[in-house]
Amino acid sequence: MDMSQTKTVVVDTVPESAVSTRNISKNYGEVEALRDLSLEFPRGQLISLLGPSGCGKTTLLKIIAGLLEPTSGEVEVNGKTVTGPGPDRAFVFQDFALLPWASVIRNVSFGLEMRGVAKSEREDIAARYIKEVGLGGFENAYPHELSGGMRQRVGLARALSVDAEVLLMDEPFSAVDEQTRRKFQEDLLGLVQNENKTFIFVTHSIEEAVYVSDQIAILLPRPSRVHEIIRPSGFREKGADNIRRDPEYLDIVDQIWASLRTYVE
Amino acid sequence: MTNAEPTAVPGAPFGAPGTKRPLPSRALVLKIVSALILFGAWEIAGRVPVSLAFPTFLESMGALFRMAVDGTLWTAYAETLQPLAVGVAISAVLGIAIGLWVGLSDFFDWLFSPIFIVMQAAPLAALIPLLVLAYGIGLTSKVLVVCIMAMPVIVLNTAGAVRNTPESMKEMGKAFLASDLSIILKIIIPAASPVIFAGLRLGISAGFIGAILAELKITPTGVGDIITYSRSIADYPSMYAAIFSIILLAVLFLNLLEKTEAVLFKGNQRGYVSD
Amino acid sequence: MTLFGYRLPGMSSLIIWGLLWEIVGQAGLTFFIPPLSEVVGTLIEVIQTAAFQKALYETAYAFIAGVFFAIVIGIPTGILMGKNRLLDELLLPWVNVFLSAPLTALVPVLMVLFGFGMKAIIITTTLFAIWIIILNSRAGVKQINRSLVEMAHSFGASPVDAFFKIYFWAALPEILGGVRIGIIRAVKGVIIGQLLISIVGFGALFELYSANFLMGHFWAVLIVLFALAFTISEFLAYLERRVSYYAAKR
Ligand SMILES: Nc1ncnc2c1ncn2[C@@H]1O[C@H](COP(=O)(O)OP(=O)(O)O)[C@@H](O)[C@H]1O
Numbered sequence: 120m121d122m123s124q125t126k127t128v129v130v131d132t133v134p135e136s137a138v139s140t141r142n143i144s145k146n147y148g149e150v151e152a153l154r155d156l157s158l159e160f161p162r163g164q165l166i167s168l169l170g171p172s173g174c175g176k177t178t179l180l181k182i183i184a185g186l187l188e189p190t191s192g193e194v195e196v197n198g199k200t201v202t203g204p205g206p207d208r209a210f211v212f213q214d215f216a217l218l219p220w221a222s223v224i225r226n227v228s229f230g231l232e233m234r235g236v237a238k239s240e241r242e243d244i245a246a247r248y249i250k251e252v253g254l255g256g257f258e259n260a261y262p263h264e265l266s267g268g269m270r271q272r273v274g275l276a277r278a279l280s281v282d283a284e285v286l287l288m289d290e291p292f293s294a295v296d297e298q299t300r301r302k303f304q305e306d307l308l309g310l311v312q313n314e315n316k317t318f319i320f321v322t323h324s325i326e327e328a329v330y331v332s333d334q335i336a337i338l339l340p341r342p343s344r345v346h347e348i349i350r351p352s353g354f355r356e357k358g359a360d361n362i363r364r365d366p367e368y369l370d371i372v373d374q375i376w377a378s379l380r381t382y383v384e
Numbered sequence: 385m386t387n388a389e390p391t392a393v394p395g396a397p398f399g400a401p402g403t404k405r406p407l408p409s410r411a412l413v414l415k416i417v418s419a420l421i422l423f424g425a426w427e428i429a430g431r432v433p434v435s436l437a438f439p440t441f442l443e444s445m446g447a448l449f450r451m452a453v454d455g456t457l458w459t460a461y462a463e464t465l466q467p468l469a470v471g472v473a474i475s476a477v478l479g480i481a482i483g484l485w486v487g488l489s490d491f492f493d494w495l496f497s498p499i500f501i502v503m504q505a506a507p508l509a510a511l512i513p514l515l516v517l518a519y520g521i522g523l524t525s526k527v528l529v530v531c532i533m534a535m536p537v538i539v540l541n542t543a544g545a546v547r548n549t550p551e552s553m554k555e556m557g558k559a560f561l562a563s564d565l566s567i568i569l570k571i572i573i574p575a576a577s578p579v580i581f582a583g584l585r586l587g588i589s590a591g592f593i594g595a596i597l598a599e600l601k602i603t604p605t606g607v608g609d610i611i612t613y614s615r616s617i618a619d620y621p622s623m624y625a626a627i628f629s630i631i632l633l634a635v636l637f638l639n640l641l642e643k644t645e646a647v648l649f650k651g652n653q654r655g656y657v658s659d
Numbered sequence: 660m661t662l663f664g665y666r667l668p669g670m671s672s673l674i675i676w677g678l679l680w681e682i683v684g685q686a687g688l689t690f691f692i693p694p695l696s697e698v699v700g701t702l703i704e705v706i707q708t709a710a711f712q713k714a715l716y717e718t719a720y721a722f723i724a725g726v727f728f729a730i731v732i733g734i735p736t737g738i739l740m741g742k743n744r745l746l747d748e749l750l751l752p753w754v755n756v757f758l759s760a761p762l763t764a765l766v767p768v769l770m771v772l773f774g775f776g777m778k779a780i781i782i783t784t785t786l787f788a789i790w791i792i793i794l795n796s797r798a799g800v801k802q803i804n805r806s807l808v809e810m811a812h813s814f815g816a817s818p819v820d821a822f823f824k825i826y827f828w829a830a831l832p833e834i835l836g837g838v839r840i841g842i843i844r845a846v847k848g849v850i851i852g853q854l855l856i857s858i859v860g861f862g863a864l865f866e867l868y869s870a871n872f873l874m875g876h877f878w879a880v881l882i883v884l885f886a887l888a889f890t891i892s893e894f895l896a897y898l899e900r901r902v903s904y905y906a907a908k909r
């Protein structure tokens with residue numbers, strides 16, 4: 120697949136935000152999961168939320184998805200305040216959240232079904248995305264017949280098929296093995312390239328974040344806050360195969376580890 | 385994206401076909417052997433005899449055959465199956481409806497669950513004399529006996545299954561804009577259906593217990609009548625034959641239900657996604 | 660259920676149902692439902708009568724004996740089935756048959772074979788309880804982690820040691836689960852047995868009450884029975900939680 124070589128990066132112009140969160144706080148009873156968090160998510164980019172477990176990454180992502188209400192603050196998607204889930208956002212779940220009784224094609228077309236798309240049409244669309252994520256031939260398989268990596272491809276195809284502008288991914292590759300995960304990461308770079316979508320990507324893996332992201336927001340716990348935002352710039356154009364050898368890549372990984380290590384017991 | 389696992393072919397079995405052949409036949413042979421041992425032991429115990437009231441297996445089967453040919457058995461079952469079918473149908477419909485309701489609403493959970501939890505633990509058969517006083521010895525009482533035996537487990541299983549629907553599946557529904565009704569119909573009920581069916585099987589099994597209990601305790605009708613009457617005239621082969629037939633019926637029916645379920649919920653039977 | 664921010668305790672809705680019972684009873688809608696307060700009054704009277712105490716004693720005796728046999732026969736059978744494939748394949752179909760068979764149909768046989776008395780009731784109780792105990796003990800042994808057994812062997816445990824130090828404990832949560840369900844079934848079995856062989860225990864008491872239309876007495880005994888059954892079941896669930904705390908972590 121064609122990788123980042125063709126990417127045209129407009130340097131030094133601040134891109135318009137697809138998603139912005141303003142002064143978000145979220146308390147679960149006594150637990151303060153997020154405090155006064157503001158972030159901008161530029162259109163067409165992949166932004167990672169990186170941080171140790173329990174720092175509120177999932178909470179923030181679900182608030183953006185409209186699955187959770189923030190205690191205070193608000194989220195805007197394309198300038199409109201979020202009040203609940205909407206057609207402009209699609210979610211990829213950490214545990215895949217596939218329906219075990221439904222075949223791959225029915226799982227992928229679930230989002231379209233809920234939007235009232237006619238059966239034949241939605242199955243056409245679903246079949247297209249199943250091919251796109253590399254699962255052609257598995258349309259009638261059931262989730263239990265697939266490996267973990269393949270299941271997450273189904274979850275990804277489901278999110279892509281509803282053609283939302285913003286893709287929310289909660290540690291999508293954490294439950295797959297290392298080889299599959301690397302393949303996923305390369306494929307993800309291609310997706311960011313080809314689909315004109317904004318990706319918000321939660322991960323706890325430093326290497327993964329640096330590898331796939333246009334921007335990395337580092338979250339720290341107790342109290343939860345954005346510690347810093349890192350914008351890797353130099354190695355993005357060098358191609359998927361070379362990124363992991365790039366000195367800037369290695370430096371950023373080290374730098375992030377240096378700021379996180381004090382929070383890891 | 386390019387192809388993920390190019391070597392995997394959907395539905396392709398692991399290992400060469402045919403390597404598993406001998407296993408099912410071993411299971412079948414052992415089942416037959418096991419039946420032969422039990423029925424053989426019955427035959428021998430009957431021939432000794434261990435008790436005057438213990439006929440041989442062949443005598444009992446002879447009696448069963450005789451009753452099947454002269455029609456007594458069929459008339460009896462037409463009678464026995466009435467309260468059973470009505471009671472099980474009521475318990476299934478009402479039990480699943482109440483169970484869904486209790487599982488979906490905190491308030492109804494608080495209000496109704498304790499009743500069914502107590503009913504589930506309690507020896508409800510003790511209510512029978514009261515039911516007879518209130519509703520007489522007719523069909524109503526017998527249907528009620530079947531219902532009180534069958535319903536609690538159906539309600540509790542349904543409610544529990546609904547409550548235990550994986551949170552992430554419901555969240556997935558919401559994220560993809562499913563309405564509340566769609567979430568119930570397309571996610572919660574299918575996810576709960578294996579446990580609901582398990583509850584139904586337990587309920588029906590309890591319903592059989594109730595139906596026979598009603599026929600033995602309230603008024604002897606149907607199969608209960610054959611059992612009671614043949615006992616009173618010491619026709620033990622007929623008595624054993626009737627008991628054998630009702631146990632056989634219950635087991636066959638429950639197996640049939642299990643098979644139906646396997647066909648109906650193909651994806652479900654194969655288990656949840658889990659590693 | 661939370662109300663005005665307070666979590667209502669689990670079984671508190673029974674108070675509402677009790678009130679409803681009282682109202683229906685006071686309204687005199689039906690002869691069969693006397694007010695709860697009257698039933699409670701009767702209850703205090705009834706439990707002091709010799710007839711009740713005799714019934715309770717006979718029931719407890721049959722119940723304990725029945726459960727005892729179910730456990731003593733059921734657990735070893737289940738463990739043997741879990742360890743021996745041939746035995747398992749021979750017995751499992753029958754265990755499954757009797758687990759779901761209408762066992763009430765067997766009571767008349769027990770009556771003609773063992774007489775209209777305690778013996779038949781004890782066997783009925785055992786029959787109700789034993790199958791699930793066998794099945795769970797078998798499942799408990801079957802699920803034992805192979806690496807646990809191999810660990811024991813690699814540290815030189817003898818077969819007897821392995822059995823008592825590994826198998827039994829590893830299977831204990833499932834065994835206890837089976838015993839709990841078995842005991843709940845035994846409560847039902849002992850009452851069904853007494854109803855059908857109605858010259859003993861509560862069976863006899865019920866005959867007496869219904870012949871004399873003593874509704875208050877009836878309900879009083881039912882409340883005692885249901886409360887006892889519920890207490891037993893909750894107590895066993897509590898015990899199981901205490902002992903099986905490590906089950907989830909195996
Ligand atoms: N439903 C909940 N109820 C109470 N506390 C919660 C809940 N969900 C998350 N939390 C708490 O909020 C914090 C952030 O959780 P989460 O967003 O899941 O973190 P992350 O995804 O970064 O690991 C954690 O301390 C967690 O314990």
Ligand SMILES: [Mg+2]
Nearest residue numbers: 176177178290
């Ligand atoms: Mg998380």
